[in-house]
Amino acid sequence: xxxxxxxxxxxxxxxxxxxxxxxxxxxxxxxxxxxxxxxxxxxxxxxxxxxxxxxxxxxxxxxxxxxxxxxxxxxxxxxxxxxxxxxxxxxxxxxxxxxxxxxxxxxxxxxxxxxxxxxxxxxxxxxxxxxxxxxxxxxxxxxxxxxxxxxxxxxxxxxxxxxxxxxxxxxxxxxxxxxxxxxxxxxxxxxxxxxxxxxxxxxxxxxxxxxxxxxxxxxxxxxxxxxxxxxxxxxxxxxxxxxx
Ligand code: HEC
Numbered sequence: 001x002x003x004x005x006x007x008x009x010x011x012x013x014x015x016x017x018x019x020x021x022x023x024x025x026x027x028x029x030x031x032x033x034x035x036x037x038x039x040x041x042x043x044x045x046x047x048x049x050x051x052x053x054x055x056x057x058x059x060x061x062x063x064x065x066x067x068x069x070x071x072x073x074x075x076x077x078x079x080x081x082x083x084x085x086x087x088x089x090x091x092x093x094x095x096x097x098x099x100x101x102x103x104x105x106x107x108x109x110x111x112x113x114x115x116x117x118x119x120x121x122x123x124x125x126x127x128x129x130x131x132x133x134x135x136x137x138x139x140x141x142x143x144x145x146x147x148x149x150x151x152x153x154x155x156x157x158x159x160x161x162x163x164x165x166x167x168x169x170x171x172x173x174x175x176x177x178x179x180x181x182x183x184x185x186x187x188x189x190x191x192x193x194x195x196x197x198x199x200x201x202x203x204x205x206x207x208x209x210x211x212x213x214x215x216x217x218x219x220x221x222x223x224x225x226x227x228x229x230x231x232x233x234x235x236x237x238x239x240x241x242x243x244x
Contacts, residue, residue, distance in 0.1 A: 088108065
């Protein structure tokens, strides 16, 4: 019978190296979760991360434009009266034409918005000094674009495949039922592929946001458990390899 290497066969220095790697990867993963929270929370106008935020990220809010969402939400207080807000909303609805902009919208923005929304203000906000830059914000929000998703997908797949592979290699040194192990080494990869596929599907079917969240959560759970089982078997588990 071939003899496979297990944690019981590794030196203490190797186990220290492996442990430091796993702990650092675990912490990196927690930061990845925090980053995800800050990237997506509040998209729907409410504090905190929700399924709607994830839907908006990929599918978009469809019935809103960035300008409309802003003046209905966080920027409402910068407008002097509801009539001014309605003027801008009507202008968007009627097709956001250049003539309409100069006649009706530009004066409102000059008085109420330009102090912050100009190149001179130094704030990281879109400038409202030209029709071209304002009209950008009047397109229907259809979520992340396909090129943006392709970019994030390739970075994710390359990067995460490496991480899952190295953690999986260490997980092979654990002792357990062989059928469970064979299934378990594949699971994080399967959930990762499902997660990324569901980003694209959510662009068409917003309800797939639930699959995005479930698959993402399962990548984290299966991968986190691999790390914990490795650490446990390295330092606390009594091997029964010798008895076989
Ligand atoms: C006191 C400074 C200030 C004024 C005045 C102001 N804004 Fe803003 N605006 C901000 C800041 C800061 C942000 C970015 C943070 C945020 O989204 O809350 C922002 C964000 C926005 C966005 C979102 C841009 C995006 O990237 O989606 C829109 C649209 C907007 N403002 C419209 C307006 C309009 C219209 C007015 C005038 C009625 C206005 N703002 C007045 C400071 C200002």
